Amino acid sequence: MGSEHRFPVRVYFEDTDLSGVVYHANYLRFMERARSDMLRAAGIDQRGAFESGEGVYAITNLAIRYRAPAKLDDDLLIVSRVMDTKAVSCVIQQRVMRGGLLVAEADVTAAFLSPEGKPRRQPQPWLEAFRRLQGEEETV
Amino acid sequence: MGSEHRFPVRVYFEDTDLSGVVYHANYLRFMERARSDMLRAAGIDQRGAFESGEGVYAITNLAIRYRAPAKLDDDLLIVSRVMDTKAVSCVIQQRVMRGGLLVAEADVTAAFLSPEGKPRRQPQPWLEAFRRLQGEEETV
Amino acid sequence: MGSEHRFPVRVYFEDTDLSGVVYHANYLRFMERARSDMLRAAGIDQRGAFESGEGVYAITNLAIRYRAPAKLDDDLLIVSRVMDTKAVSCVIQQRVMRGGLLVAEADVTAAFLSPEGKPRRQPQPWLEAFRRLQGEEETV
Amino acid sequence: MGSEHRFPVRVYFEDTDLSGVVYHANYLRFMERARSDMLRAAGIDQRGAFESGEGVYAITNLAIRYRAPAKLDDDLLIVSRVMDTKAVSCVIQQRVMRGGLLVAEADVTAAFLSPEGKPRRQPQPWLEAFRRLQGEEETV
Numbered sequence: 001m002g003s004e005h006r007f008p009v010r011v012y013f014e015d016t017d018l019s020g021v022v023y024h025a026n027y028l029r030f031m032e033r034a035r036s037d038m039l040r041a042a043g044i045d046q047r048g049a050f051e052s053g054e055g056v057y058a059i060t061n062l063a064i065r066y067r068a069p070a071k072l073d074d075d076l077l078i079v080s081r082v083m084d085t086k087a088v089s090c091v092i093q094q095r096v097m098r099g100g101l102l103v104a105e106a107d108v109t110a111a112f113l114s115p116e117g118k119p120r121r122q123p124q125p126w127l128e129a130f131r132r133l134q135g136e137e138e139t140v
Numbered sequence: 141m142g143s144e145h146r147f148p149v150r151v152y153f154e155d156t157d158l159s160g161v162v163y164h165a166n167y168l169r170f171m172e173r174a175r176s177d178m179l180r181a182a183g184i185d186q187r188g189a190f191e192s193g194e195g196v197y198a199i200t201n202l203a204i205r206y207r208a209p210a211k212l213d214d215d216l217l218i219v220s221r222v223m224d225t226k227a228v229s230c231v232i233q234q235r236v237m238r239g240g241l242l243v244a245e246a247d248v249t250a251a252f253l254s255p256e257g258k259p260r261r262q263p264q265p266w267l268e269a270f271r272r273l274q275g276e277e278e279t280v
Numbered sequence: 281m282g283s284e285h286r287f288p289v290r291v292y293f294e295d296t297d298l299s300g301v302v303y304h305a306n307y308l309r310f311m312e313r314a315r316s317d318m319l320r321a322a323g324i325d326q327r328g329a330f331e332s333g334e335g336v337y338a339i340t341n342l343a344i345r346y347r348a349p350a351k352l353d354d355d356l357l358i359v360s361r362v363m364d365t366k367a368v369s370c371v372i373q374q375r376v377m378r379g380g381l382l383v384a385e386a387d388v389t390a391a392f393l394s395p396e397g398k399p400r401r402q403p404q405p406w407l408e409a410f411r412r413l414q415g416e417e418e419t420v
Numbered sequence: 421m422g423s424e425h426r427f428p429v430r431v432y433f434e435d436t437d438l439s440g441v442v443y444h445a446n447y448l449r450f451m452e453r454a455r456s457d458m459l460r461a462a463g464i465d466q467r468g469a470f471e472s473g474e475g476v477y478a479i480t481n482l483a484i485r486y487r488a489p490a491k492l493d494d495d496l497l498i499v500s501r502v503m504d505t506k507a508v509s510c511v512i513q514q515r516v517m518r519g520g521l522l523v524a525e526a527d528v529t530a531a532f533l534s535p536e537g538k539p540r541r542q543p544q545p546w547l548e549a550f551r552r553l554q555g556e557e558e559t560v
Contacts, residue, residue, distance in 0.1 A: 012316055014309045014445065016438040018190065018492055021257075023434060024199040025168035029294045032165070036292055040353070047352045050158065059164040063203040069257055072327045072438055073320070117161075117209055152456055154305065154449045156298040158352055163294060169434045176432055180493070187492040212298055212467045213460070298470065301537075304479040305448035312445070330438065339444040343483040349537055397441075397489055 002135030005041065005080040007034035009096075011072055021069035027104050028062070031094045034078035035108070038092075042129040055120050057110045060089065064106035074098055082134040088112055088119045090130050142275030145181065145220040147174035149236075151212055161209035167244050168202070171234045174218035175248070178232075182269040195260050197250045200229065204246035214238055222274040228252055228259045230270050282415030285321065285360040287314035289376075291352055301349035307384050308342070311374045314358035315388070318372075322409040335400050337390045340369065344386035354378055362414040368392055368399045370410050422555030425461065425500040427454035429516075431492055441489035447524050448482070451514045454498035455528070458512075462549040475540050477530045480509065484526040494518055502554040508532055508539045510550050 009030045017023040039046060050056045070076055077097045084091040089111040096103040114120040122130070149170045157163040179186060190196045210216055217237045224231040229251040236243040254260040262270070289310045297303040319326060330336045350356055357377045364371040369391040376383040394400040402410070429450045437443040459466060470476045490496055497517045504511040509531040516523040534540040542550070 010313075010317075012309075012313045013437045013439070014312060014443060017433045018436040018438065018440045019196045019198070019433075020438045021198075024202070025165050025172070025434065028165035028168065029292075032294060033290075033292045036353075037290075050352070056159045058159070058161075058206065058209070060206050061204070062164070062206075064201070066198065066200050066202075069198070072330070073316075150453075150457075152449075152453045153297045153299070154303060154452060157293045158296040158298065158300045159293075160298045165294065169432075172434060173430075173432045176493075177430075190492070212470070213456075299476045299478070301478075304482070305445050305452070308445035308448065336439045338439070338441075338486065338489070340486050341484070342444070342486075344481070346478065346480050346482075349478070 002081055002133060005034065005038040005133070007037050007078040007080070009033065009076045009078055011070055011074040011076065013072065016072055021071055022074075024066060027064065027066075027096055027106075030076065030078055030096065031080075031106060031108065034080050034094060035092060035110070038080050038133070039129075042133055044126050044129055049123070053115050054123065055112050055114050058113050058117075059108060060111045061109040062106060064104055066104050067102045068098070068104075070096070070098060070103050076103065082130055083107075085127065085130040085134050087121045087127070090122075090134075142221060142273060145174065145178040145273070147177050147218040147220070149173065149216045149218055151210055151214040151216065153212065156212055161211055162214075164206060167204065167206075167236055167246075170216065170218055170236065171220075171246060171248065174220050174234060175232060175250070178220050178273070179269075182273055184266050184269055189263070193255050194263065195252050195254050198253050198257075199248060200251045201249040202246060204244055206244050207242045208238070208244075210236070210238060210243050216243065222270055223247075225267065225270040225274050227261045227267070230262075282361055282413060285314065285318040285413070287317050287358040287360070289313065289356045289358055291350055291354040291356065293352065296352055301351055304346060307344065307346075307376055307386075310356065310358055310376065311360075311386060311388065314360050314374060315372060315390070318360050318413070319409075322413055324406050324409055329403070333395050334403065335392050335394050338393050338397075339388060340391045341389040342386060344384055346384050347382045348378070348384075350376070350378060350383050356383065362410055363387075365407065365410040365414050367401045367407070370402075370414075422501055422553060425454065425458040425553070427457050427498040427500070429453065429496045429498055431490055431494040431496065433492065436492055441491055442494075444486060447484065447486075447516055447526075450496065450498055450516065451500075451526060451528065454500050454514060455512060455530070458500050458553070459549075462553055464546050464549055469543070473535050474543065475532050475534050478533050478537075479528060480531045481529040482526060484524055486524050487522045488518070488524075490516070490518060490523050496523065502550055503527075505547065505550040505554050507541045507547070510542075510554075 079095045095105045112122045155166045219235045235245045252262045295306045359375045375385045392402045499515045515525045532542045
């Protein structure tokens with residue numbers, strides 16, 4: 001079953017472009033903030049892992065569908081759900097909502113990399129954290 | 141067959157993040173620059189169409205695969221190819237190259253929207269420009 | 281005397297560059313979020329004014345001193361204070377703090393512009409809101 | 421006398437905000453591109469110095485005056501001039517031009533920092549490069 005992580009984002013001038021709505025690339029920034037917040041809440045210290053030379057996540061695949069525009073001052077909610085957890089990567093589904101309206105939805109694959117940029121098994125406590133988020137803990 | 145549009149991008153500090161490579165959302169900025177340059181070269185005046193109230197393009201779908209990192213000072217080449225042209229939208233395939241190395245590749249769907257945000261038939265000369273880029277002119 | 285407006289900002293990957301700290305231009309984004317929040321809290325509806333054709337603020341002068349770096353995951357506080365209120369512009373002093381440490385400080389002048397880009401007297405209720413923020417209400 | 425470095429920048433959708441003009445923080449990105457290009461042309465390898473652990477530049481002070489708006493598709497020219505060169509820092513004056521029109525002008529102070537973030541004497545060949553840019557070589 002898993003659980004959903006919810007992260008609020010306000011739209012500021014920096015996020016819009018001259019067409020009056022949020023610039024398409026900026027949703028990726030919103031979604032990364034939400035993923036980082038989800039990881040932090042799950043006890044995953046990305047900065048510590050980076051500074052100690054353990055590694056860092058990199059996005060390997062991302063597919064996004066834009067459904068409705070968002071505008072200045074909008075209160076958005078980024079809803080994230082872990083869909084799959086493998087040794088070196090995980091898949092996260094993310095929806096950008098404004099009230100009950102779906103603004104955008106994406107499937108994001110992130111892989112853990114060594115400082116040299118090679119795929120590396122995620123730290124064991126992190127794997128367990130992702131599996132808890134995914135809702136698999138009872139099946140193991 | 142169609143033709144490829146080639147657009148150079150240099151990587152600056154603004155494009156990188158603390159992991160030392162280009163932040164994943166910034167490739168979308170690079171690819172948008174390349175599409176805008178391709179349109180300008182094809183005689184499509186996006187600013188004029190926006191200011192006259194004719195309309196503006198919005199991205200509706202984007203799927204990107206990240207294959208290799210890019211770093212500060214890298215000379216990248218964005219290679220764009222129109223794959224499909226419909227009345228209100230078109231599909232563009234874009235590859236980010238560093239020399240012979242594929243850094244990222246994406247499929248991007250853009251739709252033309254009225255100032256109210258409704259899908260609108262692309263201006264006829266623009267449709268013809270996209271079809272020329274796509275290489276269909278000889279088949280009509 | 282006036283009052284200080286306090287606005288929290290978390291540092292995400294998007295904000296950093298390869299040197300490992302927040303990219304210098306991104307503090308301007310943080311400070312603009314704080315100013316927009318301060319205006320919203322004071323009852324100033326920037327989006328409404330823009331959409332109704334009344335006008336929009338533009339920065340005319342900005343001076344920033346960078347005092348200490350900020351890093352991924354840092355919890356920053358943007359402290360803003362209105363220093364001067366004129367008919368068409370106001371001056372806001374902003375400090376970026378991490379706990380008791382001063383990260384950056386800036387003086388920002390914003391002018392109200394008509395849709396044609398000409399300086400325009402700020403709406404009267406907004407002027408009064410700025411003067412309340414500045415702490416001049418008792419002196420008038 | 422010194423020499424001016426000239427760097428062209430095109431305005432894209434990513435650079436604008438809903439008010440229809442370039443977002444104020446984005447001029448700092450344009451100016452950083454120009455400085456990096458000036459350094460590269462002068463033989464200064466910022467990426468090499470960073471990767472070898474020698475150090476990296478950080479902005480310590482920046483004052484910018486915005487004089488005229490810039491819009492989508494504008495061809496801007498960033499004109500940079502080294503004004504002062506000290507052991508650990510230098511001052512660069514930068515103007516953003518559109519044809520003969522001054523769009524923005526800034527004074528920027530950059531300091532060289534060790535990987536630990538401490539001010540460090542700039543590498544001797546870089547100091548000499550800055551002095552050549554500044555036009556002091558004939559006076560020494």
